Amino acid sequence: MKEKRITFLFILISTMFLILVVRLASLQLVSAQKYRKLAKENYVRPDPVDAPRGIIYDRNKKVLVDNIPSYTIIIDSNSVTQKEKVEFSSLLSCLPRSDKRSGTETANRKLNPNFTQYTIRKVPFEIVCKLEEKKERFPNICIKIQPLRRYHQDKIFSHPIGYIGEISKKELKIYPEYRLGIFIGKSGIEKEYEKFLKGKDGTRYVEVDARGYELEPLSYVSPEPGCDVWLTIDAELQALVYDILPSRGACIAIDPKTGEILTWVSKPGFDPNSFVAGISSEDWEKISKDSLFPLWDRVKNATYPPASVFKLVTCACGIEKGILNPATKEPIPCKGSITIGRRKYKCWETHGSLNLIDAIIQSCDVYFYQVGMELGVDPICELAKKLGFGKKVGIDIPGESKGFIPTEEWYDKKYGKGRWGKGISANLAIGQGEILVTPLQILYFVSGIANNGVLYTPALVKKITNPNGEEVFSFTPNSHNLSLSPNTIEILREGMLGVVQDDKGTGRLANVPEISVAGKTGTAQNPEGEDHAWFVAFAPYENPQICVVVFVENGGMGGSVAAPIAGKIIQAYLKQPL
Amino acid sequence: MKKTDKGILLITLILVGIGLIMVYSSSAFSSLRVMNTSTFFFKKQLIPLGIGVVLCFTVSKIDYRIWGKYSYLILGITILLLFWVLLFSQSVHGTKRWIRFSNSSLKWISFQPAEFAKLGVIIFIANFISRQTDGPLRRSFSEASGQANHSASGGLYTQYVSRRINFVKFRGLYLSIALAIVFLLIALEPSFGVLFAICVTCLIILFLGNFRITWLLLIFAGVFGAGFLLINHSPYAKLRMANFFSHEGYQLRQSIYGIGAGGLFGAGLGNGKAKLFFLPEPHTDFIFSIIGEELGFIGCAIVSVLFLILLIRGIKIGIRQQADKFGFLLAVGISFIIFVSAGIHIGVTCGILPITGIPLPFISFGGSNLLSNLIGIGILLNISRQRQRTEDR
Numbered sequence: 005m006k007e008k009r010i011t012f013l014f015i016l017i018s019t020m021f022l023i024l025v026v027r028l029a030s031l032q033l034v035s036a037q038k039y040r041k042l043a044k045e046n047y048v049r050p051d052p053v054d055a056p057r058g059i060i061y062d063r064n065k066k067v068l069v070d071n072i073p074s075y076t077i078i079i080d081s082n083s084v085t086q087k088e089k090v091e092f093s094s095l096l097s098c099l100p101r102s103d104k105r106s107g108t109e110t111a112n113r114k115l116n117p118n119f120t121q122y123t124i125r126k127v128p129f130e131i132v133c134k135l136e137e138k139k140e141r142f143p144n145i146c147i148k149i150q151p152l153r154r155y156h157q158d159k160i161f162s163h164p165i166g167y168i169g170e171i172s173k174k175e176l177k178i179y180p181e182y183r184l185g186i187f188i189g190k191s192g193i194e195k196e197y198e199k200f201l202k203g204k205d206g207t208r209y210v211e212v213d214a215r216g217y218e219l220e221p222l223s224y225v226s227p228e229p230g231c232d233v234w235l236t237i238d239a240e241l242q243a244l245v246y247d248i249l250p251s252r253g254a255c256i257a258i259d260p261k262t263g264e265i266l267t268w269v270s271k272p273g274f275d276p277n278s279f280v281a282g283i284s285s286e287d288w289e290k291i292s293k294d295s296l297f298p299l300w301d302r303v304k305n306a307t308y309p310p311a312s313v314f315k316l317v318t319c320a321c322g323i324e325k326g327i328l329n330p331a332t333k334e335p336i337p338c339k340g341s342i343t344i345g346r347r348k349y350k351c352w353e354t355h356g357s358l359n360l361i362d363a364i365i366q367s368c369d370v371y372f373y374q375v376g377m378e379l380g381v382d383p384i385c386e387l388a389k390k391l392g393f394g395k396k397v398g399i400d401i402p403g404e405s406k407g408f409i410p411t412e413e414w415y416d417k418k419y420g421k422g423r424w425g426k427g428i429s430a431n432l433a434i435g436q437g438e439i440l441v442t443p444l445q446i447l448y449f450v451s452g453i454a455n456n457g458v459l460y461t462p463a464l465v466k467k468i469t470n471p472n473g474e475e476v477f478s479f480t481p482n483s484h485n486l487s488l489s490p491n492t493i494e495i496l497r498e499g500m501l502g503v504v505q506d507d508k509g510t511g512r513l514a515n516v517p518e519i520s521v522a523g524k525t526g527t528a529q530n531p532e533g534e535d536h537a538w539f540v541a542f543a544p545y546e547n548p549q550i551c552v553v554v555f556v557e558n559g560g561m562g563g564s565v566a567a568p569i570a571g572k573i574i575q576a577y578l579k580q581p582l
Numbered sequence: 583m584k585k586t587d588k589g590i591l592l593i594t595l596i597l598v599g600i601g602l603i604m605v606y607s608s609s610a611f612s613s614l615r616v617m618n619t620s621t622f623f624f625k626k627q628l629i630p631l632g633i634g635v636v637l638c639f640t641v642s643k644i645d646y647r648i649w650g651k652y653s654y655l656i657l658g659i660t661i662l663l664l665f666w667v668l669l670f671s672q673s674v675h676g677t678k679r680w681i682r683f684s685n686s687s688l689k690w691i692s693f694q695p696a697e698f699a700k701l702g703v704i705i706f707i708a709n710f711i712s713r714q715t716d717g718p719l720r721r722s723f724s725e726a727s728g729q730a731n732h733s734a735s736g737g738l739y740t741q742y743v744s745r746r747i748n749f750v751k752f753r754g755l756y757l758s759i760a761l762a763i764v765f766l767l768i769a770l771e772p773s774f775g776v777l778f779a780i781c782v783t784c785l786i787i788l789f790l791g792n793f794r795i796t797w798l799l800l801i802f803a804g805v806f807g808a809g810f811l812l813i814n815h816s817p818y819a820k821l822r823m824a825n826f827f828s829h830e831g832y833q834l835r836q837s838i839y840g841i842g843a844g845g846l847f848g849a850g851l852g853n854g855k856a857k858l859f860f861l862p863e864p865h866t867d868f869i870f871s872i873i874g875e876e877l878g879f880i881g882c883a884i885v886s887v888l889f890l891i892l893l894i895r896g897i898k899i900g901i902r903q904q905a906d907k908f909g910f911l912l913a914v915g916i917s918f919i920i921f922v923s924a925g926i927h928i929g930v931t932c933g934i935l936p937i938t939g940i941p942l943p944f945i946s947f948g949g950s951n952l953l954s955n956l957i958g959i960g961i962l963l964n965i966s967r968q969r970q971r972t973e974d975r
Contacts (some may be wrong), residue, residue, distance in 0.1 A: 028874070036843065
């Protein structure tokens, strides 16, 4: 009996022992690899190391944007005690508070509702010193050194270069390889060339314990810095333009022979440095609610009536359609106004009888009212579209406006068929009314005239080099033909030369000694306030090297406000030893 | 001449040695963090080890029959201590397992009565059953019970039935009440791991003590039912059961990761990662997981086989001592309490049993456990010596 029971017990024990051994074998021999991997994920924490973004240079190798090392404090607020918090916040009280929750924090919160990590970037050295001094009192606070974007020229380059900010969920879909919490280009060059500028973040693999304390570094994958971007902009010229342009306006200049943009100024600018560490809500409020709209790029986003500058288009249309030639004089001489229908359309001066060239030189409205009425809406607008208005120029930074070119059909819809008169086309001919263009479009068109019918797509980037100095992208001029006959272009050029050089020219103030400047003024009537001043110019006349558009919001007369600025820019650019 | 079973002594020493190394390896990191010295737990373990070795040696010199003589007293003291711990001790992590004394030299001495209750209960039950079967009354009972299953021999059968009722009514009742009190007190601490090991061991002792299978099944059902009720009443036990059946739970996952990551040869002594706070209690309730991670399958197999050999040798000692039923049951009981504890510990760490805190005998950090196991080995050694003494004659 007893032996039987002992035997039974032995069988039972053996079975159980076998189960244990089988279980151990299945864990340690069969699925060891799997568990090794799982365990590794447990105790190895990949710690991203930010790659420094590429440096941005101007055309003369001047550094416009680079990176500086800066201190970042990361606080795991879960493990921070109340006492630490109080002491810590008193240390940090001198820092501007960012109320916006960072992306990293949100992501971590999603993974673990109790996880809260606060990141404070751009911590001043003195505070880091104080923290390091009391390090044993703040065991849960991690201090890291990260590259921080530095914009050397503050506001001057804010629009072409743009700014960076923390990645949004939408952007994360575009760049799936990115992670939450990193900074990404939000506008301008920073956005368009993001893929080049970003580089590749490195990773520091650290062994951590279950509470996240770092024990020892395991391996290090060093970050690859981003590619450097070389702009076509001339920093000196840009600074000068920013300086002489009144408080609100836009100025853009290109080399008409290649399309390289020499300056791109929209005023007022903003300081991109305020975005580099995550913008505080107060600063954001200040920038976004500023009545002068500093974030608005007046070069490519803002659209305005082109005013008398558009007379060049009307004129071209007249010549192409055969109703205008340099000898033609207007049927009705300018007496300061003309009556169309029941309304009196004013000219800005009494010009008397003018031929075509003089009409351009003196910018006679009455002359072009009559041309406009004879041509009608559609021919002018169709040509305007052919010349690049009403669509994007194709500049290499995002967010361009198309502007607006109306059609007869559009007017029919707006006023009803046959319920709008010739006044509309008269008004359109002098660039007033519904037509809207961006300064960039005007520049593009005028550069074609300057360059005898060949126009180049404006571009901001000359080349991109990788960290080893090899070129990974090089700018090649992209040429088109202006759909105008050489004869038409010659007449327009002659007219524009007269605008600056003729005694009666509206743009005399743009004149530069020893340089033959050609241009066209514009004064856009603005029902809400002071007129907008336009001036578009190229120089030298014989062999244009610069083409410039100056636009001053609510500036007044184009000839008196915008023209002198253009003159100074041309002088500064052409007189500098090249 | 007196000859002790050197095999058991050797295995015990190997296990204790492995234990010291593993306690150091698994606790060095956390003790460095908390106590600023990596050897805190290691040194703390040396004291009970020293006392344990001395006690083991002393106990091996004492005739084991004396424990049977004082079994009621031992059980009484055990129950008193268990009451004490419930009434006067401070709870640690929601459990009341430790009795603490603070002496003048500013050091705390603490011990777990439940660990000593293991021995108390085994001695008591072994003595109780041996008295019943060894006495003239029980001898006829056991003969009768043997025959009753096979023959319908009238006279003997009626005799057997009447005596069985007698037993159930009086003796069995004492046993049940005494054990129920101990079990309840341990369950109230709560210390389910130890309770589970004691229950299994008691069942085995009853089984080998020639208890009727039907009774055993009844007792088994009773224990099972009580256990079920207990688990249902204790929210944390309930959660653990739920975690076990759903294969969830942080501790279990970390423990399995650790063992699994060890592979065949392990990461090497001291190279385990689970002890970096990933695994709670790496030096006590989950020390086998650290062994698995650092010493691999080979280390686990060696430790498991050592426990198996210990069990087999223990049972052999018992079988050779058949002349004395008490000696047999005591040897078997001690062997099994060690083996069952080890089995539960290993089962828990590799996820085939629900999580319950039970130390791995001789290896885990913890003075009471080490002491009571070493005392048990001492008794076992003495039984082996007694056997040889009788052979010498």
